[in-house]
Amino acid sequence: MAAVYQALHRRVSSLACRLHSTYVRKMRYLNQLKEDDSLCRQAQTSGTFYLFHNLSPFLQKVGKKYLVPQLSAAEMRQILGKLQEAEQWMEKSVLIGCSDEHRPHFALDLGALDKSVIEAELQGSFTNLRKALFVVDRKDSPLLASAQSLLRWHDSHQYCSRTGQPTEKNPAGSKRVCHASGVTYYPQVSPVVITLVSDGSRCLLARQPSFPPGMFTALSGFCDMGENVEEAVRREVAEEVGLEVQSLRYSASQHWPFPSSSLMIACHALVGAQRAEISLDTLELEEARWFGLEEIVEGLKREPSSSKQDDGSFLPWFPPKQAIAHQLIREWLQQQSAQTA
Numbered sequence: 001m002a003a004v005y006q007a008l009h010r011r012v013s014s015l016a017c018r019l020h021s022t023y024v025r026k027m028r029y030l031n032q033l034k035e036d037d038s039l040c041r042q043a044q045t046s047g048t049f050y051l052f053h054n055l056s057p058f059l060q061k062v063g064k065k066y067l068v069p070q071l072s073a074a075e076m077r078q079i080l081g082k083l084q085e086a087e088q089w090m091e092k093s094v095l096i097g098c099s100d101e102h103r104p105h106f107a108l109d110l111g112a113l114d115k116s117v118i119e120a121e122l123q124g125s126f127t128n129l130r131k132a133l134f135v136v137d138r139k140d141s142p143l144l145a146s147a148q149s150l151l152r153w154h155d156s157h158q159y160c161s162r163t164g165q166p167t168e169k170n171p172a173g174s175k176r177v178c179h180a181s182g183v184t185y186y187p188q189v190s191p192v193v194i195t196l197v198s199d200g201s202r203c204l205l206a207r208q209p210s211f212p213p214g215m216f217t218a219l220s221g222f223c224d225m226g227e228n229v230e231e232a233v234r235r236e237v238a239e240e241v242g243l244e245v246q247s248l249r250y251s252a253s254q255h256w257p258f259p260s261s262s263l264m265i266a267c268h269a270l271v272g273a274q275r276a277e278i279s280l281d282t283l284e285l286e287e288a289r290w291f292g293l294e295e296i297v298e299g300l301k302r303e304p305s306s307s308k309q310d311d312g313s314f315l316p317w318f319p320p321k322q323a324i325a326h327q328l329i330r331e332w333l334q335q336q337s338a339q340t341a
């Protein structure tokens with residue numbers, strides 16, 4: 001009876017699935033791969049693999065373009081066979097997405113193997129992620145960023161923090177389990193607020209000593225435990241520049257792989273024009289100042305390489321379009337231009 005019921009259930013589910021959009025079917029399939037270990041193991045044999053070496057993604061330069069190659073399981077077997085790597089490589093891979101046709105994509109870090117041999121064999125190079133994100137096609141950047149974050153999390157959660165025993169990852173890499181304590185660990189994401197403060201006619205940008213010379217960006221900070229987004233924005237602005245936020249508006253969010261895995265929550269905030277005097281937190285910031293419309297327009301046009309002046313000082317420039325800070329600055333500019341038009 002149970003077998004008949006299960007067969008019926010499968011039939012109804014598959015009929016319902018056919019009625020769903022490509023997107024819904026894809027999301028449901030990915031979720032199934034995370035929950036069903038044998039389905040995921042089977043999917044690995046028909047999947048494609050993105051390679052990393054000590055968290056640097058593998059890229060191929062073709063002409064002026066940087067491509068992110070995907071290898072089939074058969075190609076992986078061939079390469080790793082040459083390097084005398086045992087079959088365990090498949091178990092180390094993590095699920096990072098799938099095509100509309102349900103071909104799953106996995107990421108795998110080959111940090112234990114000789115980098116130069118793989119690079120020569122596959123004719124490409126393992127490239128630092130900060131560089132890779134800015135040279136690959138725009139559609140590939142989020143995939144590389146999330147793949148690196150997931151690989152990094154697995155690498156740093158090999159042991160249970162309660163028992164000290166090794167943890168085991170599920171085939172999809174969506175969790176790790178300590179069999180001694182029964183604790184399940186899930187990949188960790190840190191929420192970070194990023195706020196573009198305005199006083200109505202100017203916006204506030206700041207720099208930390210570790211930034212490249214001349215780069216200014218919006219204020220950012222990790223959310224404290226127990227805080228909501230509004231409280232985190234108000235606290236960070238108060239802490240870093242000594243101002244009180246009057247009102248704030250959510251703009252957008254972005255996954256950011258640095259320093260590990262953050263969810264950047266971007267907001268616009270308004271402070272009173274009469275109470276706009278900056279009091280800098282010099283422990284974190286080197287400089288913070290108000291920028292007018294013209295300065296923002298000029299700064300957005302400026303390349304880091306053209307920011308150095310003859311006297312050795314640097315003119316301000318802003319983060320590139322891949323960073324959500326860039327989007328906040330552009331939105332502010334649009335709003336300001338519309339107001340002054």
Ligand SMILES: NC(=O)C1=CN([C@@H]2O[C@H](COP(=O)(O)OP(=O)(O)OC[C@H]3O[C@@H](n4cnc5c(N)ncnc54)[C@H](O)[C@@H]3O)[C@@H](O)[C@H]2O)C=CC1
Pocket residue numbers: 190192194217218219220221222254256258259262264284319323324325326
């Ligand atoms: N995508 C973008 O446009 C931008 C991204 N960011 C990112 O935002 C992040 C946070 O900004 P910050 O001003 O540095 O934060 P912050 O103002 O909270 O200061 C950083 C300090 O917070 C502490 N901290 C608390 N929780 C932490 C956690 N989970 N991980 C690491 N440190 C933690 C540490 O002491 C650290 O030194 C940066 O790491 C940066 O990568 C920053 C600006 C632009």
Ligand SMILES: [Mg+2]
Pocket residue numbers: 219220221240284
């Ligand atoms: Mg900060």
